[in-house]
Amino acid sequence: MNPSRTLRLESGQTTKTIYVVGTELRVNLYRCAPLQCKLFSIKCTPTVQFRVEAGAPVNDPDGGSFLSPQVLTKNTVLFISMKAASDLVNDSKLSVRFYGNKLNVLGNAVLHLTAVEISLDVDADRDGIVEKNNPNKASWKWGPNGHGAILLVNCDSESIFNKELDYENEEVTRVSDLKDMSKMILRTRGPAALPEGYKLSLHISKSHAESVRVFRTSGNPQSSTLKYLLLKLFMKDYPLVLNKEHLAGEVPYLGGDSQQELFVEGIRFPDKDFDGLVNINLSLLEPNGQDFPETPIYTDKVLFHVAPWIMTPNTLKPEEVFVCSTSDNEVFLKAIKSLVKSSGYKLKICHEYMNRGDRWMQDEIEFGYTDSPHQKFPVVLDSPRDRGLKDFPYNVLLGPDFGYVTRYPVDERVNSLDSFGNLEVSPPVTVNGKTYPLGRILIGVAFPTTAKGRNMAKVVQDFLWAQKVQEPIALYSDWLDVGHVDEFMTFVPAPDRKGFRLLLASPDSGYKLFKSLQDKGHGNAKLFEGKEEEISVDQLMSDEGLRAENVYVQNCIDWNRDVLKKELGLDEDDIIDLPILFKLDSKQGNRAGAYYPDMVNMLVLGQNLGIPKPFGPQVNGTCALETEMRSLMEPLGLKCTFIDDFASYHKLNGDVHCGSNVRRKPFEHRWWDLEL
Structure with missing residues (x-):
């Protein structure tokens, strides 16, 4: 079953949102309908799929992208999905029309959709390769048929002049240090940019942040754009994203069909107060207007087990x-x-x-x-x-x-x-x-x-x-x-x-x-x-x-x-x-x-x-x-x-x-x- 997210529509208004491929949007039509509404119909572009349930699935004699007028009840729920990422922002559309007893139109609720694919990936099958969307990436199981990504404590020293444990330095000073870290890949597909105000954020709990640190690449290494060259010139190659002082950090959305490498650094071995398991989360944040914090509308999770001594x-x-x-x-x-x-x-x-x-x-x-x-x-x-x-x-x-x-x-x-x-x-x-x-x-x-x-x-x-x-x-x-x-x-x-x-x-x-x-x-x-x-x-x-x-x-x-x-x-x-x-x-x-x-x-x-x-x-x-x-x-x-x-x-x-x-x-x- 795909994860679902509740979405509010309003009659007489246009709502714009991002849809994450592989999920469902869940709309309670009764809550968003005008007071006198008795019937509703649905129309959408071919890129959008929907189904309606009212205690049981609603028959759709027309099929496809149109649903003829149906009786509205308190239990009528609309489920919306899309199969592929969008090429442009707001390039897909769905509308709900509300009617009175005599099919008189009481109003329309319009939804503009931008579909994106998002996947935070790790080497969950332990073969040295970060595969896409492994179903076991957020859990751990011991044994030869087990699963779960593994994280090393970065306790050696790449320093030449001032010897220190690598994890004591919150910067990646040598590229050779990356081989001691576990790779995590953020894969995205969608339009060139997210709609205004939306952003991607990595986050971790305070207790787990005592044990790991996360760096990212400063841009898209596969790109030769001026933007990436400027990032390389004016920023560190591997900026710090998460540590115990920064429990959340924004990661850039690169646009198109992209993947961004992140590097996870273990900073302590399992111990009496630490079982070695660490969760890292990626959320898509939606804006809520000026002076209000963003809210997460989608979260992907991965789990690491810190390797023992x-x-x-x-x-x-x-x-x-x-x-x-x-x-x-x-x-x-x-x-x-x-x-x-x-x-x-x-x-x-x-x-x-x-x-x-x-x-x-x-x-x-x-x-x-x-x-x-x-x-x-x-x-x-x-x-x-x-x-x-x-x-x-x-x-x-x-x-x-x-x-x-x-x-x-x-x-x-x-x-x-x-x-x-x-x-x-x-x-x-x-x-x-x-x-x-x-x-x-x-x-x-x-x-x-x-x-x-x-x-x-x-x-x-x-x-x-x-x-x-x-x-x-x-x-x-x-x-x-x-x-x-x-x-x-x-x-x-x-x-x-x-x-x-x-x-x-x-x-x-x-x-x-x-x-x-x-x-x-x-x-x-x-x-x-x-x-x-x-x-x-x-x-x-x-x-x-x-x-x-x-x-x-x-x-x-x-x-x-x-x-x-x-x-x-x-x-x-x-x-x-x-x-x-x-x-x-x-x-x-x-x-x-x-x-x-x-x-x-x-x-x-x-x-x-x-x-x-x-x-x-x-x-x-x-x-x-x-x-x-x-x-x-x-x-x-x-x-x-x-x-x-x-x-x-x-x-x-x-x-x-x-x-x-x-x-x-x-x-x-x-x-x-x-x-x-």
Whole structure:
């Protein structure tokens, strides 16, 4: 059913209006007839179609453009339509004649019509092309058979001299910036100009205007008229139409068969107070005389969904590895360079003038991306920790086609759990029949019964939940001194089962390994040989206090194990336990840290693993812990490279993963194809 608009006609007067093709004009004839009127007739030009209903359709024996006199009732309604746009203003006509009992003429109501076609269009079918009048352009539906246009947050920076996020500038300063925006096309057809006083206006609600901005071209790029050349000379190429200060803005009617490009810029990601959906409206305004505001007589609507920020798991292909250079990590850095080079990836080193002694690259940032049918680019999420590396993501990473986003708590104190070693994402999983093709985000929090535990800042958690496409899972990590999930778990690729394995730190596996060494006569073999921490296997096994601490740690890890199995749909065969012991620190509230370099805290580069060198007991000239790791990883086709980070990272409460970061290739699966 076509949308209808009520139109008032008056006997003895001529009314002029614009008709929008695809709609109907609805006239209550009884209300506009003279008092003594009993009958009416209708006549129109061939370009106009009409029908009359009076509770039921009225017979039209003559058909075409004339209706012979009919009885007028309180329910008589005239419906008017046109099939094509007008060539000239007021080039179509309809008249209604009113009669008394004896067919005496009481008066005429005359209507002059100008027909126009108007369509505000977006890429509603998500194929990268802005099609005309898609019936689903004003709605959103998830899934491969879904619909709805997609909008990117313009969070990269095209600036060369004064670096800033593109959406912070309310001007389009470089044409290259347009590719990060979503195209919207205003298509019109009709006479060369609208009747005097009529105009087209884009408008948006105040709440949605906080999230988007709209620019337009300054004229018709297909025209070579003097008017367009003057616009190019004296106006900006892409004038601003809508923002949070301007909720409505006029757009020119170009005349004839025309289309005008508009560019929609996202200025914030989905969040707790923003579901990501934005409506933009186009209205045809009709004048009401001097000193009166115009009124809308037709409105077209479109809807956009702002693209989310998406994390990338270890199973995706690396593109670039990031580490810091400090005054004391030369050995570590040399090993990382060798591993990255042999793996065939790029390495970017953040030198000390930029990191200011802060070596924890994993804790400062999390790499992700944003995606649409027309454009995708990486986006770094900057943690609120703000230590020496705080300027690195903005000053170094932000640039053309490399975006930036951050969330910082206002009413909360930043703590260690706000660092992004405490933020991971699983590979794709299926759980109880529900598929998560982009995986699920993992964050560490305090145990549910802990009244004074540390938690990741609420603004960061709210942001992660609002992205929807990687539904987060809360794990218990506050039992750790540093408090990061990457201290007890990671994922590695695998050729079978679900395509990955979950690796968990396991004190139980550690004690089993050391007991096996004792049973084989290697009780005198030493951990940390040649270091001041040197200790024999027998001494380690006889330390009942340490064993009790690790029973507690194993209980904490087992709690997380159960959560991960349930929320990721894992079986025991999907999990590999790594022999890692922990030690509690009474000065840190009896929170735990790895006793020897934490082998689960590794760098995953495809099939190559950069694992902290554990300095385990030497058996026949080989570290028993390294031997065990190889026996667990190599059947999966993974190669283990052990990296000495003992002095430069481990003794500072971190390991290889904490000191590195990886930007990875985005998922091939498109987020809008998810079934949510």
